[in-house]
Amino acid sequence: MISIHDIFKVGLGPSSSHTVGPMKAAAAFVQLLQEQGQTEHAARIAVEIYGSLALTGTGHSTFDAVLLGLEGSLPHSIDLATLPERLARINNEGYVLLPPHGHKLPFEVARDLVVRVDESLPKHPNGLIFTAYNAAEECICREVYYSVGGGFIVTDAEFGRAHNEAVAVPYPFNNASELFALCQEHGLSVPELVCANEAALGGCDAGAVRRRTLALAQVMFDCVDRGLNTGGILPGGLSVMRRAPKLAQKLQALHDANQINTHLWPLVYAMAVNEENAAGGRVVTAPTNGAAGIVPAVLSYYRRFHPLASEDGIVDFLLTAGVIGILYKTNASISGADVGCQGEVGVACSMAAGAYAAVSGGSLRQIENAAEMAMEHHLGLTCDPVGGLVQIPCIERNGIAAEKAIKLAGLALLEEGGHQKVSLDMVIQTMLQTGRDMKSTYKETSLAGLASTLKKKAVAVSVRVVEC
């Protein structure tokens, strides 16, 4: 059983698989080196970067993420303000400082960071190999990692194994029907059941689960605020303007003039988050970086406009959204490289719709129906980011999905929910199968769809393989 904190991870943009995952892999390797008592014996570390990570490394800050990870930095805690200075030191002075005591290790980027654009490791397109050598150039430690989407990493030996299988939870479930049946049987709401499981997974009590969930919500709210207050041009070469601040000002002016426009706020909140993500800022995977705007946007809308909004509601919202994300992660995929954008923006919309129905007093059936409809109407959504950057169509797409989540929750709440022909489990399986059937060029290659159209129109974009 995985935790909602495996779905919601504090990290940095622009990519959960190409930035967050590689940084975690590098940090995991130096931790391994330390555990094996080899840190002081290391004279050199070589990092080989394969496949999609190699092809998109520059655009997604993969190489920088690896360098910072070698110094023990992790996405949730790294001080973003110090990055330029640290990267300049590593690149110009040719060394990294290994944790825990700052062992100074020579690291020549041109020699020790090997980018293998024409090769992929056998199990996944996002592979990295780390090898440490002693002064005699003998290998003293080696590990293979895969960044498998949503910021998850696994070693070669862990690949394909169930995550966290050893931890017992009071209410184990494998799919949505089991989850809802457990709620029914024990007289629990969805967030109450999830809270009990989270307490077991975290070895803590319900109060600690609540505090941790509220802290997560605060990171999301802070991200929305930064996005609403930061203008300028996004990096990457597409010259995409950050639009959220001006849009928010215009909406606020309409709001102040008593014009009804609340439905547009989630759209702008989501764009604010995804502009932060595209700029390399601090975001929460929800369930990925590319789809990071939807859950915070709907949660922000709930906090500001919902008549029942409360701190308890914020906790319930994230516990419910998180468990819906777990259903997709464990029964299908949350990786655009696997199943297209339906697995990222579609999943995020489903999470947000189910959660919004829950905090609006929805029954189990209504929560399920909201989550199901939100995926049903994203089935087949392809991934075609222009220029390999998580900007066009990703930023607006998050906004549209946030607005859609609220509307579909509202639709579910108007009905009893017993009429539906399609269950949440059925739509999750359909999404997976649709992804399997989808042409590979529509799964994070930037070789089809909008990316291809803009290239034909001679919009000045380079084409990279991308994964968000």
Ligand code: SF4
């Ligand atoms: S289009 Fe692709 S890159 Fe953009 S949000 Fe969707 S899955 Fe991510």
